[in-house]
Amino acid sequence: MIWIFLGAPGAGKGTQAERLRGDFGFVQMSTGEMLREAMRAGTELGKTVQGYVTRGELVPDDLMAEILQQRLAQGNTGNGVILDGFPRTVRQAEMLEGILARHCWQLCGVVYLDVSEEIVLQRLGGRRNCPQCGANYHVVTMPPKVEGRCDRCGAELVVRPDDALEAIRKRLEVYRRQTEPLVNFYSQRGLLERIDAGGAVDEVYQAVKSVISRRWKRCLAGE
Ligand code: AMP
Secondary structure: OOOEEEEEOOOOEEEEEEEEHHHHHHEEEEEEHHHHHHHHHOOOHHHHHHHHHHHHOOHHHHHHHHHHHHHHHHHOOOOOEEEEEOOOOOOHHHHHHHHHHOOOOOOOEHHHHHHHHHHHHHHHOOHHHOOOOOOEEEEEOOOOOOOOOOOOOEEOOOOHHHOEEEEHHHHHHHHHHHHHHHHHHHHHOOOEEEEOOOOOOOHHHHHHHHHHHHHHHHOOOOO
């Protein structure tokens, strides 16, 4: 069973998906994190995507679909998979339909985390990331227990290069132009669940959890 988390950068996709992992046994697949991992490891893939990611541009669709397909085919999919950051274009969404059909995977729902641009700018401005395990923090709303250190692995937290102001602007513009059309795409297919994601993390999580519980039952019943 597959879930998609859709929303602007900073909408809270990663944060909410991470929580669902604990409560529902889902596996989170963050395409952004996969790319950052490849860049950290200095692999061929990492070198290929570095420029796009740092500039806040999208990596080409075919490459992203290939990466996702390979990851899904590896198995280890828990009680279901949350796609965090994929698809990001209508073409990727169409390719995803093909991948899911080929493997008989079912798309249970698309959780659309809706936030204003003002909130996105506030959130991304204070975001800190663990370069070792990928965990995200925020200096004001979600600080680590020890300042500047990751709670999970103790590594020193950094500001992602694509969280620099220029790159944030670019990512928002790319989101509006290329990713936002997916709201209609999935709404037309009866899969979209819109959630107001401007509130506190716990508040948003309650809304996400209730949508997932409801849809999960329907999905299990084969509806
Ligand atoms: P994220 O961590 O989801 O904000 O992704 C960080 C960056 O990785 C994006 O700004 C893109 O450059 C790249 N990226 C992640 N997922 C995709 C995708 N599905 N399609 C194209 N580029 C992506």
